[in-house]
Amino acid sequence: MPEKDISFEEMQEDIRAQLDKLRTEEVALNEEMNIIMNQAPFVDEKIRNLKKLLPSLKIIKNEAMDLVETIKDISESSEKISGKIRSLDEARNRVDECQNRVCDLIDLEICSQGVQAAILDSDYEKGAAHVHRFLSMDQSLLKKTATDVENVSNTLKSVRTLQDATSQLRALVEHKFNEAVRNEDLVSIERFFKIFPLLGMYETGITEFCTYLRGKVSITAEKNLKTAITTPLSDKRHPVIFADTLTLLFEGLAKVIDVHQPLLETYYGPGRLYNAVNILQKECDIQVKRIFNEWLKYRQINKKMQLITETSKMGPNSSFSKLERIDPKDLDILIGEITLMHYRSELYIRFIQRKVLADIDVGILDSEKRGEAVNIFNQTIKNSDLSQLKHELLSHYLRLEQYFMEESINKAVAMDFMDSSQQTSSMVDDTFFIVRKCIRRSISSGNLDGICVLINTACRVLENDFCDVLRTKLKQGYPSGYLDLTQAYNVLQTIQQGRLQSGDTEQSRIAFIVALNNADSCIEYVDALCDGVLKEIEQALPPMNSNEQGKLESCLSGLSSVTSNLKDILEYGVQQLRSSVLKPRVNPWVDAFLNINHQFTEEELSQYEAGETFVQTLIMNLESLLSSFKEQLSSSNFDAFVSALTTEVTQRLEKVILKSTFNNLGGLVLDKEVRSLASYITAATSWSVRDKFARLTQIATVLNLEQVSEISEYWGNHDGALTWRLTPSELKSFMLLRTDFKADDIKRLKL
Numbered sequence: 001m002p003e004k005d006i007s008f009e010e011m012q013e014d015i016r017a018q019l020d021k022l023r024t025e026e027v028a029l030n031e032e033m034n035i036i037m038n039q040a041p042f043v044d045e046k047i048r049n050l051k052k053l054l055p056s057l058k059i060i061k062n063e064a065m066d067l068v069e070t071i072k073d074i075s076e077s078s079e080k081i082s083g084k085i086r087s088l089d090e091a092r093n094r095v096d097e098c099q100n101r102v103c104d105l106i107d108l109e110i111c112s113q114g115v116q117a118a119i120l121d122s123d124y125e126k127g128a129a130h131v132h133r134f135l136s137m138d139q140s141l142l143k144k145t146a147t148d149v150e151n152v153s154n155t156l157k158s159v160r161t162l163q164d165a166t167s168q169l170r171a172l173v174e175h176k177f178n179e180a181v182r183n184e185d186l187v188s189i190e191r192f193f194k195i196f197p198l199l200g201m202y203e204t205g206i207t208e209f210c211t212y213l214r215g216k217v218s219i220t221a222e223k224n225l226k227t228a229i230t231t232p233l234s235d236k237r238h239p240v241i242f243a244d245t246l247t248l249l250f251e252g253l254a255k256v257i258d259v260h261q262p263l264l265e266t267y268y269g270p271g272r273l274y275n276a277v278n279i280l281q282k283e284c285d286i287q288v289k290r291i292f293n294e295w296l297k298y299r300q301i302n303k304k305m306q307l308i309t310e311t312s313k314m315g316p317n318s319s320f321s322k323l324e325r326i327d328p329k330d331l332d333i334l335i336g337e338i339t340l341m342h343y344r345s346e347l348y349i350r351f352i353q354r355k356v357l358a359d360i361d362v363g364i365l366d367s368e369k370r371g372e373a374v375n376i377f378n379q380t381i382k383n384s385d386l387s388q389l390k391h392e393l394l395s396h397y398l399r400l401e402q403y404f405m406e407e408s409i410n411k412a413v414a415m416d417f418m419d420s421s422q423q424t425s426s427m428v429d430d431t432f433f434i435v436r437k438c439i440r441r442s443i444s445s446g447n448l449d450g451i452c453v454l455i456n457t458a459c460r461v462l463e464n465d466f467c468d469v470l471r472t473k474l475k476q477g478y479p480s481g482y483l484d485l486t487q488a489y490n491v492l493q494t495i496q497q498g499r500l501q502s503g504d505t506e507q508s509r510i511a512f513i514v515a516l517n518n519a520d521s522c523i524e525y526v527d528a529l530c531d532g533v534l535k536e537i538e539q540a541l542p543p544m545n546s547n548e549q550g551k552l553e554s555c556l557s558g559l560s561s562v563t564s565n566l567k568d569i570l571e572y573g574v575q576q577l578r579s580s581v582l583k584p585r586v587n588p589w590v591d592a593f594l595n596i597n598h599q600f601t602e603e604e605l606s607q608y609e610a611g612e613t614f615v616q617t618l619i620m621n622l623e624s625l626l627s628s629f630k631e632q633l634s635s636s637n638f639d640a641f642v643s644a645l646t647t648e649v650t651q652r653l654e655k656v657i658l659k660s661t662f663n664n665l666g667g668l669v670l671d672k673e674v675r676s677l678a679s680y681i682t683a684a685t686s687w688s689v690r691d692k693f694a695r696l697t698q699i700a701t702v703l704n705l706e707q708v709s710e711i712s713e714y715w716g717n718h719d720g721a722l723t724w725r726l727t728p729s730e731l732k733s734f735m736l737l738r739t740d741f742k743a744d745d746i747k748r749l750k751l
Contacts, residue, residue, distance in 0.1 A: 210279035243340040271363020285385035459558040473515035598666030615673035667703035
């Protein structure tokens, strides 16, 4: 098909587009040319300056070429000189090697001659010095030297002489050392201990010497244990005699390490303390195990643990537990001894760790080998009998301490008594004294895990057992004389069971108030306990890492659940007072508002204000009620009581207002009475009760308006001075109580 013809209009459009494009390009080119032309004077100036520099550049070029030639000559000279220096250095190394060989040969001859004489004269130090010099020689280089010299037989003879002398001296020194040990010759023991490293017997010397020290430690530990077992009951240290025995063992070992570490470092070099401690630790494990087993048998630990387990299964109220249950007072001293034993074990482990790790850090320079040595040492301590027995001690301690805490608190609750001069009973102080004592004792053990377990136990006992006691006492209610149906039923049941006696009502009231005050006092004790425990732990334990700090904070946060539980108990108790004390009294007092006609005339208003007004009577009644509880309740509980009273009064007054009608003067009186009531209650408590009076104050404001239209000024106030608690429908309902307001005007309000 033939191509479609292009119309004339399309051609014009295409030409115009091309023309616009060319014009745009022309404008751009003109701008670019203008820029270039404007730069022309500067370019010319630069070119003229460059022309002036051309002669100088030629001079610089010539000087650079001369410098290159000079550097080239110097480089060639340096290469020749460095070659000669390398030759000289190689020659010097050969001379040094030759000198070393000559010195070795001379020393070899001297040592071979002197070592035999030293052995014959029993001068073992001198002989060991000759052997030490021989051993410090490069044996392979020595053999090579022997093949290079003319008198080969003399050199080889000297080598054989010294090798034989080395074996002979090693056997002699080891024999003499053992002989000195048998004879208890301390001077000779130390003398031959210093000779071992000269003969290359590092491990043998440390092993022999530490084995001797082990024997001394064993004898002393056995003597101390026998003394402990035979200690009479009248001795004041008898309750902690096994802790003292363990302490003597650790102090003896620590003294051995402190005294002999300088000797070991001087003659054997740093980095070898671990070998000595490893040998001594074996003896430590043996003696600790003996002391622990004697302690188990002497203190009858297994029997006590079995009794505790059985009685815990039987329950606190079983007849068996009453006969066989261990008195927690009898465990107090034993638990103290366990914590002391555990703490001393912890201190000793920290001591040897500090000593050995510091020695490894100085003696082993290679970081990889140093890390490996540290890991091996830590694993050795972790797997030692001492560590295992320390964990067993902690396990026994935790079981006994938990039993002590639970039983002591149960006893404190059972022996609870009320002092008329106090607002709380004895069980609060006694319980928190016991809890604080147990936690502090766990801190003295020096073990963070044990501390956390005790804190968790304290939280459990307080949150469950102790709080249940408070809650049970509050559930019995406050016998105010005003009974609702539930209270009446409970009283009827009590009478039928013959349990209601004279004085029971007053005692029940006191018990309820004291239980409420106890709960309030417990909150303060828990807060103080949390702060005090944290400070004591930070002072007693070494700096904690982030994981340990997090574990401790997690345990302490458990005390917040105790506080929450106590606050719930307080809220329950206050609600009990509200239902049994406040409602029966407040409702009739406030309902008296309905007996007053609030559509006053001027004369009626004057008569009303001249007499005893509603609010004066109400305040007098409230004053009488509050004064009867102010001395009985703690300050916090009294504030909560006033808060509950305020809620009850305001809610009841709001209801009776809805059942009344007002005129302008009646609204004015209501406003004054609400303000008087709010001022009185505000003065009666340290808490702010304005929020509870917010609705009532706004109701009084609405009923005190001069005209319906005035409400728009109050309702439209958005500057934050007034936040309305009444909904638009509620507001209109209260305005309808004004008999002088027209209902149609109120309905037409747009709020």
